[in-house]
Amino acid sequence: MDLTIKDVRLTPILIADPPLLNTQGVHQPYTPRLIVEVVTADGVTGIGETYGDSKYLDLARPYAKKLPGRKVSDVNALFTLGDEVDVDRSRISDQVDVGGLRGVQTADKLRLSVVSAFEVACLDALGKTLGLPVHALLGGKVRDAVEYSAYLFYKWADHPEAVPHEKDDWGAAIDPAGIVEQARRFKERYGFTSFKLKGGVFPPDDEIAAVRALAEAFPGHPLRLDPNGAWSVETSLRVARELRDVLEYLEDPALGTSAMAEVAAGTDVPLATNMCVTTFAEIKEAFARDAVQVVLSDHHYWGGLRNTQHLAAICRTFGVGVSMHSNTHLGISLAAMTHVAATVPDLHHACDSHYPWQSEDVLTDRLTFTDGRITVPDTPGLGVDLDRDRLQHLHQRWLDDNGTYHDRDDESAMRVADPTWTTPTVPRW
Numbered sequence: 059m060d061l062t063i064k065d066v067r068l069t070p071i072l073i074a075d076p077p078l079l080n081t082q083g084v085h086q087p088y089t090p091r092l093i094v095e096v097v098t099a100d101g102v103t104g105i106g107e108t109y110g111d112s113k114y115l116d117l118a119r120p121y122a123k124k125l126p127g128r129k130v131s132d133v134n135a136l137f138t139l140g141d142e143v144d145v146d147r148s149r150i151s152d153q154v155d156v157g158g159l160r161g162v163q164t165a166d167k168l169r170l171s172v173v174s175a176f177e178v179a180c181l182d183a184l185g186k187t188l189g190l191p192v193h194a195l196l197g198g199k200v201r202d203a204v205e206y207s208a209y210l211f212y213k214w215a216d217h218p219e220a221v222p223h224e225k226d227d228w229g230a231a232i233d234p235a236g237i238v239e240q241a242r243r244f245k246e247r248y249g250f251t252s253f254k255l256k257g258g259v260f261p262p263d264d265e266i267a268a269v270r271a272l273a274e275a276f277p278g279h280p281l282r283l284d285p286n287g288a289w290s291v292e293t294s295l296r297v298a299r300e301l302r303d304v305l306e307y308l309e310d311p312a313l314g315t316s317a318m319a320e321v322a323a324g325t326d327v328p329l330a331t332n333m334c335v336t337t338f339a340e341i342k343e344a345f346a347r348d349a350v351q352v353v354l355s356d357h358h359y360w361g362g363l364r365n366t367q368h369l370a371a372i373c374r375t376f377g378v379g380v381s382m383h384s385n386t387h388l389g390i391s392l393a394a395m396t397h398v399a400a401t402v403p404d405l406h407h408a409c410d411s412h413y414p415w416q417s418e419d420v421l422t423d424r425l426t427f428t429d430g431r432i433t434v435p436d437t438p439g440l441g442v443d444l445d446r447d448r449l450q451h452l453h454q455r456w457l458d459d460n461g462t463y464h465d466r467d468d469e470s471a472m473r474v475a476d477p478t479w480t481t482p483t484v485p486r487w
């Protein structure tokens with residue numbers, strides 16, 4: 059068996075995305091992803107997936123050149139090699155990026171967001187070579203299926219007329235009745251029993267009404283509301299008061315650790331985050347100030363599956379809950395999330411996933427939710443196969459694009475519908 063990496067392939071693609079609304083704007087009709095393939099000397103191919111925006115491609119390209127000659131089993135070395143890649147200073151920011159809504163952009167976090175896809179690809183290749191599923195390489199599964207929540211979005215029926223796009227079959231949802239209808243379809247199609255509403259789109263009273271409508275339609279089901287930091291501390295506390303009997307947790311009601319700590323001190327509704335704790339460096343202050351009660355991990359920017367396990371261990375040590383965040387992603391990432399989630403003992407909340415919103419994939423067979431769960435694959439590697447024709451089709455779309463969609467930008471997408479739109483300053487309400 060020869061585990062030496064002989065070849066690395068990077069394929070940027072554009073995938074169709076519905077007009078989902080968030081506090082910064084609306085999803086563009088196509089969003090970029092990067093598919094990573096690592097091929098061993100034995101001809102075994104491992105696959106990974108991450109963000110495809112140019113700031114990630116600019117790091118992935120020089121990084122990929124460092125890998126041939128290394129072994130897919132040298133997973134620790136992937137991180138030291140990542141440290142050698144220079145990050146353009148203009149890419150670094152302590153602002154929440156437009157469209158990403160996932161916290162700061164440190165150089166390290168940008169690197170980890172790339173290295174994570176290679177870690178997944180190497181583990182996939184290693185597992186395929188050894189005949190073991192990825193979860194076994196991570197120490198073994200402690201559950202046979204991983205639960206996901208329905209990720210509800212306010213949305214339009216279509217992208218603006220002038221913009222070419224793939225039509226989705228979800229229709230519009232811009233009020234409580236529309237959100238309840240969307241939730242019903244999520245339940246019918248996938249069996250989800252937890253519901254998360256992406257908020258920060260309409261004034262808080264409208265979103266309170268939507269959550270109340272969900273609570274009435276689905277009594278006893280776990281509900282979450284996530285305005286991505288759009289509210290002041292005062293507004294956050296008011297919403298928490300009004301929804302305290304029905305919320306499983308409130309996600310990033312206010313922006314940043316200080317504001318979150320103030321909110322947490324004034325309510326017994328747990329606060330979750332994928333914005334104020336998104337790097338290991340942010341943990342100490344947030345935990346010391348009891349600013350968050352649930353960290354929503356994301357293997358893409360936390361740096362892979364093993365870092366997700368490290369994060370879960372830290373959370374466990376401090377009595378903080380852990381679950382999973384998602385940005386728009388395909389089946390490779392859903393498989394990776396499922397493998398690592400299967401190994402985390404204290405996963406007490408259903409994980410987020412955008413997957414049901416994605417009508418396109420690069421897999422031969424889409425992953426399917428049964429009773430809101432994905433069965434943990436026991437076949438070697440990630441247990442999913444790349445469909446080369448689909449990959450090529452989506453890559454061709456990326457090649458044909460003049461750059462409009464090479465970087466996700468929800469603010470610009472909103473400006474197509476409303477030329478006066480700019481990302482609202484925070485707190486918005």
Ligand SMILES: O=C([O-])C(=O)C[C@H](O)[C@@H](O)C(=O)[O-]
Nearest residue numbers: 080157158159332384385386
């Ligand atoms: O939980 C979250 O904050 C997210 O999923 C961030 C995403 O960017 C979401 O807001 C979206 O897809 O519009």
Ligand SMILES: [Mg+2]
Nearest residue numbers: 284309310332
């Ligand atoms: Mg969130």
